[in-house]
Amino acid sequence: MLYITSVNGKDFSVEILDDHHVKVDDQIFEVDFMSIANQPVFSLIISGKSFEAYVYPGEDDYQVLLQGRSYSVKVEDEREKRLQKAGGSTVSQSSEYHLKSPMPGMVVSLPVAEGQPVTKGQVLVILESMKMQNELKSPRDGTLARVRVKPGDNVEQRQPLLSVV
Amino acid sequence: MNKVLIANRGEIAVRIIRACRELGIETVAVYSDVDRQALHVRYADEAYLLGPAPSRESYLRADKIIAIAKKSGAQAIHPGYGFLAERADFAQACIDEGLIFIGPKPSAIAAMGDKAIARATVTKAGVKVVPGTEGEGSLSNESLLRISGEIGFPLLIKATAGGGGKGMREVKNIEEMPGLIDSARREAEASFGDGNVYLEKLVLGARHIEFQILADQHGNVIHLGERECSLQRRHQKLLEESPSPFIGDDTDLRESMGSVAVKAAQAVDYVNAGTIEFLVDKDKNYYFLEMNTRLQVEHPITEMVTGIDIVKEQIRIARGRHLSYTQKDVHQNGAAIECRINAEDPYNSYLPSTGLISHSILPTGPGIRVDTGVYPGFEISSFYDPLISKLVSWGESRGQAILRMRRALEEYRIVGVRTNIPFHQRMMDSHRFMGGQFDTRFVEERFSMDDADDSKTTNMEIAAVIATLMTHQHLEHSAQIVRRGERDTSNWKWVGRWERMHR
Numbered sequence: 001m002l003y004i005t006s007v008n009g010k011d012f013s014v015e016i017l018d019d020h021h022v023k024v025d026d027q028i029f030e031v032d033f034m035s036i037a038n039q040p041v042f043s044l045i046i047s048g049k050s051f052e053a054y055v056y057p058g059e060d061d062y063q064v065l066l067q068g069r070s071y072s073v074k075v076e077d078e079r080e081k082r083l084q085k086a087g088g089s090t091v092s093q094s095s096e097y098h099l100k101s102p103m104p105g106m107v108v109s110l111p112v113a114e115g116q117p118v119t120k121g122q123v124l125v126i127l128e129s130m131k132m133q134n135e136l137k138s139p140r141d142g143t144l145a146r147v148r149v150k151p152g153d154n155v156e157q158r159q160p161l162l163s164v165v
Numbered sequence: 166m167n168k169v170l171i172a173n174r175g176e177i178a179v180r181i182i183r184a185c186r187e188l189g190i191e192t193v194a195v196y197s198d199v200d201r202q203a204l205h206v207r208y209a210d211e212a213y214l215l216g217p218a219p220s221r222e223s224y225l226r227a228d229k230i231i232a233i234a235k236k237s238g239a240q241a242i243h244p245g246y247g248f249l250a251e252r253a254d255f256a257q258a259c260i261d262e263g264l265i266f267i268g269p270k271p272s273a274i275a276a277m278g279d280k281a282i283a284r285a286t287v288t289k290a291g292v293k294v295v296p297g298t299e300g301e302g303s304l305s306n307e308s309l310l311r312i313s314g315e316i317g318f319p320l321l322i323k324a325t326a327g328g329g330g331k332g333m334r335e336v337k338n339i340e341e342m343p344g345l346i347d348s349a350r351r352e353a354e355a356s357f358g359d360g361n362v363y364l365e366k367l368v369l370g371a372r373h374i375e376f377q378i379l380a381d382q383h384g385n386v387i388h389l390g391e392r393e394c395s396l397q398r399r400h401q402k403l404l405e406e407s408p409s410p411f412i413g414d415d416t417d418l419r420e421s422m423g424s425v426a427v428k429a430a431q432a433v434d435y436v437n438a439g440t441i442e443f444l445v446d447k448d449k450n451y452y453f454l455e456m457n458t459r460l461q462v463e464h465p466i467t468e469m470v471t472g473i474d475i476v477k478e479q480i481r482i483a484r485g486r487h488l489s490y491t492q493k494d495v496h497q498n499g500a501a502i503e504c505r506i507n508a509e510d511p512y513n514s515y516l517p518s519t520g521l522i523s524h525s526i527l528p529t530g531p532g533i534r535v536d537t538g539v540y541p542g543f544e545i546s547s548f549y550d551p552l553i554s555k556l557v558s559w560g561e562s563r564g565q566a567i568l569r570m571r572r573a574l575e576e577y578r579i580v581g582v583r584t585n586i587p588f589h590q591r592m593m594d595s596h597r598f599m600g601g602q603f604d605t606r607f608v609e610e611r612f613s614m615d616d617a618d619d620s621k622t623t624n625m626e627i628a629a630v631i632a633t634l635m636t637h638q639h640l641e642h643s644a645q646i647v648r649r650g651e652r653d654t655s656n657w658k659w660v661g662r663w664e665r666m667h668r
Contacts, residue, residue, distance in 0.1 A: 005633045007625040014633040022634070024626055033634045039524045039580045044631050051624070053631050054580070062635070063512065064628040067575065068590030070512050070614070071625065073632035102516050104547040129547045130508075130517040131331070132399075133352060137514075157519065 002078040007064075007071050013078075097140055097164040101155045105129030110162075114147045118164060125149075125161055138164050166241050166265065166484050167191060170234045171205065173245030174224060175538035176554060177460070178205035181243050184476035193237045195230055197223035199546050204538045211237055218548045224248045227255045231262050241265035241483060243476075247550070250459040251278050267483040269458045273433040277456040280325055281363050283433075287453050290432035292425055295444055295452040297321075297365035306346055309364060313342055316366050322346060324353035325361035330400025332356060335367065368444050368452070370604050373397065374409050375442040375457075376426035377467045377475070379490075380435045381482045387492045388423040389471050392463055394442075396592070398515065398608045403585070404592060405463040406502045407470050410563060410601025411445065422451055429453060438464075438479050447604075462505070462555065465536060469501035469559040500563040502570050504592075508551040510583035511591075511614050517551045520544065524580035528573035532559040532566070545582050553584060563601075567593055588614065 002015045015023040022031050032045040036052070044051045053066040064071040108126040112118055118138045125136040142164040149161050169185050170193040171178045182192045182205060194209030199218040206212045213233045215223040227249055234242055242259055244250040250268065253275040259266040268274070277283045284294045298304060298312055303325070313320060313336070322345055324332030332353030334345040346362065354360040377389040393409035394402045412419050426441035433456075440461050442454040464475045473490060481489065509515045521544045527535050537554030539545065545553065558573055560566030571593045574586055591614060592598050597607065 001637065003633045003636065005629040007629045007632075010625060012626065012629040014629055016634070016637050022630060024630060029630070031630065031634070033631070033638075035635075037524060041524065041578060041580055042631055042635060044627065044634070046627065046630060051627050051631070052578075053628065055632060055635055062632045064632055065587060066624055066628050066631070068587050068594070069623055070587060071623075071628040073628055075633050075636040102513070103519050105517075128355070129519075130549065130551045131356065132517065132551075134514075134516055 004076050004078055004081045006074045095165075097138070097142065099124060099136060099138075099161045099163065101127065101157055101159045101161055102136070103127070103129045103134075104157050105134070105155060107149045107151050107153045107155060107161075108133055109151050110147065110149070112144050114144055114162075116144050118142060118144050124164070127155070136161070140164060166480070168193060168210075168237065168239040169241045169243055169267070169480070170195065170230070170237065170239040171209070171243050171245065172224070172230050172249055173243075173247070174200055174203060174205055174549065176536045176552065177245040177462070177538075178203075179208060179538050180536050181245060181476055182208050184474060184480065187474075188477060188480060190480070191239075193233070193239045195224070195233055197548070199544070199548060202543060204540060204543070213237065218546065220248065220548065227252070227258055231258055231264065234259075234264055235262065239264070241267055241480075243267040243479070244459065246457075246459050246462055251457070253278060265483050267437065267479050269433075269435055269437050269439060273435050274458045276433045277439075277458045278326065280323065280327070280455055283455060284453070286432050287429045287456075290428055292429050292432075292453045293451070295365050295368060295454065298363045303361045304363065306343065309346055309362070310339070310342055313339060313364055316364055319367040319369075321365045321367050322349045322362050323365055324349065324357060324359070325363055326357040326359040327353060330397075332362065333400050368446050370447045370606075371395075372409070372411050372445045373402075373442065373454070373605050374411065374422070374445050374451070375440050375461075376423055377461070377464065378426055378430045378435070378439050378441060379473075379475070379478055379482070379488055380430055380437060380439070381488045382436055382485055383487055385488050385491070386427045386430050386435070387488060387490060387495060388426050389467050389473060389475075389495055390497045391419065391422065392440075392461075392466055394463065395603055395605045396598075396608055397605055402463065402505065403507075403608065404502065404504050404589065405466055406500065406563070406566070407466040408497050408500060413601075415449075418449055425451075425453075429456060437482050438475055462552070463503050465534060465555060465557045466501040466503045469534065469557060470497045470499055471495055472498065499559055499561045500566040501557060501559045502563075502566045504556045504570060504574065504589040505552060505585075506554045506556055506577070506579075506589075507585045508545045508553050508582040509585050511585045511588040513583075515585070517547065518545070518583035519547050520582045522553075522579060522581040524578065526576065526578040527554075528556065528576035530573070530576075532569045533557070533573050534559070541581075553579065553582070556589075564599075567599065 005012045005014050029046050053064050056063045061072050061074045064073050105127045108128050119141050122138050123135045127134050145163045145165045147162040168191040171181045185192045192209040194205045194212040195215045196206045197218045249255040253271040256266040257271040319337050322334040332349050334349045349362050350360040372395045375392050380386040391409050392405050392407045394405045396404040429441050440457040443451045444454050445451040508518045525541045534557040558566050558569040574590045
């Protein structure tokens with residue numbers, strides 16, 4: 001199976017030939033790949049060289065932590081990629097941003113009122129967790145909507161806080 | 166003294182239990198609801214529940230802690246750092262109840278705990294301080310605004326009762342003052358129950374260098390050399406080393422600062438272990454910053470280079486004995502580095518990360534020490550600070566210590582929460598760090614986790630292969646378990662619901 005895998009924006013063609021062989025661009029490598037003890041830690045032995053990495057799923061990519069570096073990796077199978085190109089754009093991607101709490105904590109303040117315009121990088125919520133105040137910022141321009149919390153609320157991890165539309 | 170209560174949690178409680186064990190002293194742990202399975206509870210000889218998870222209802226309950234000490238027959242209380250460690254009223258309450266407080270006298274805590282009084286006291290003893298509002302206690306917003314003009318910008322607003330960067334704000338101009346005073350007061354109030362703040366001139370290009378001191382009840386005061394703590398983010402120390410590469414082989418500077426540190430401690434009649442923090446500018450002028458009247462988080466690096474067990478000395482001092490060392494017995498041997506491994510994501514604005522530690526491999530081997538209070542199966546909650554462990558390396562030279570630290574960071578595996586290990590790995594590769602060229606602003610202003618700024622070979626191809634093989638395995642796996650028609654509704658409906666659910 002052929003995949004087009006982009007790492008920090010650079011495309012690689014990775015073909016899985018069988019359980020122990022992959023072709024990266026034009027080179028064939030012998031590989032042994034497994035997850036360690038069912039953890040998001042993966043061990044890869046490739047042509048005798050041993051690597052270990054953490055792989056975390058992100059919004060639409062994976063974050064691969066390898067030897068102290070972080071790589072943003074998108075994996076698409078080649079057919080999918082071709083279809084997308086033909087279709088012109090990706091599947092109806094919702095342009096709304098839903099801010100979820102990255103950690104449990106307490107809402108200290110909401111500097112922007114609902115319905116107000118916000119700009120990229122503007123602080124939307126100040127959340128206190130682990131004795132630190134953390135600023136949660138807007139990743140895009142838009143309007144603040146659907147504010148679901150108020151100062152003093154305790155929130156759980158991944159709890160929806162508000163949206164930017 | 167044959168039984169000690171440790172009024173703390175996490176790695177420092179474990180550290181103190183270890184010292185007691187080695188001295189043949191029995192240990193009493195206290196814990197909150199969420200710490201029932203914590204390592205300090207498992208290691209101690211006795212353990213008693215304090216109450217619910219929030220610190221206010223557990224580790225800050227001085228009354229309950231003293232009651233438990235009496236009930237368990239402990240003769241002494243070691244407060245560790247944070248929580249009740251720098252509360253003069255708690256130290257006094259221990260004494261009133263006939264318990265030994267392993268730390269300084271309440272009067273010394275009070276004198277050094279109020280930063281304003283501390284500055285006035287050491288100034289009187291002839292120690293230079295950073296220009297600022299040296300005056301007494303509480304100042305109104307109006308007078309702070311007025312004085313800010315005299316000190317000049319940039320300046321710092323600091324919590325009078327503060328520490329650890331809480332309630333601290335940096336101000337660039339007078340326009341920002343009112344808003345930042347309010348937020349500093351709010352944070353100080355929340356953290357310390359005291360909203361008082363003071364002002365201090367911001368020394369540019371400053372290094373943060375501190376001296377460990379030990380003082381017994383017989384008037385002997387010695388220092389154990391310095392620790393370089395300039396690598397900070399939002400005034401939280403992230404990495405410390407001893408000796409300081411800035412002081413280096415300038416033994417005159419070291420001697421001079423050390424004797425000033427001793428003088429500052431003597432000014433408040435100090436007893437037990439303490440730390441004098443200095444700001445040092447690029448011309449080697451140094452100013453007294455504050456005194457921490459307790460054991461410091463970063464004490465292990467001093468232990469590694471001097472060979473002195475600071476916690477054991479604390480207990481020895483509390484027992485009324487003489488120090489085991491005189492100043493001329495103290496030598497710095499080699500170099501040590503401490504990386505604070507925090508549950509925070511350096512790739513996502515250092516946001517704290519909580520969760521269950523599902524897997525962990527600690528680095529070991531020559532020259533490595535790890536102080537930790539967690540293990541696989543333990544949950545990192547949002548109630549306490551994000552410190553997972555302190556990874557310490559020792560080497561015959563600073564270079565050796567860096568190489569060892571690099572090796573240890575690469576070995577360290579923690580799964581379940583995000584950690585700042587990649588931050589430390591990046592720091593160990595930084596030319597500025599290797600050259601010892603950094604100040605307190607380095608991490609925030611000139612350090613980046615992005616790949617663009619360095620030439621070290623990357624492994625993009627390997628990352629591609631790993632992610633692809635993982636995706637491939639997932640696809641094959643799900644192809645086997647999810648067959649077409651297995652859901653009772655159409656997949657389109659399913660996707661619609663799923664999307665709405667995640668709005």
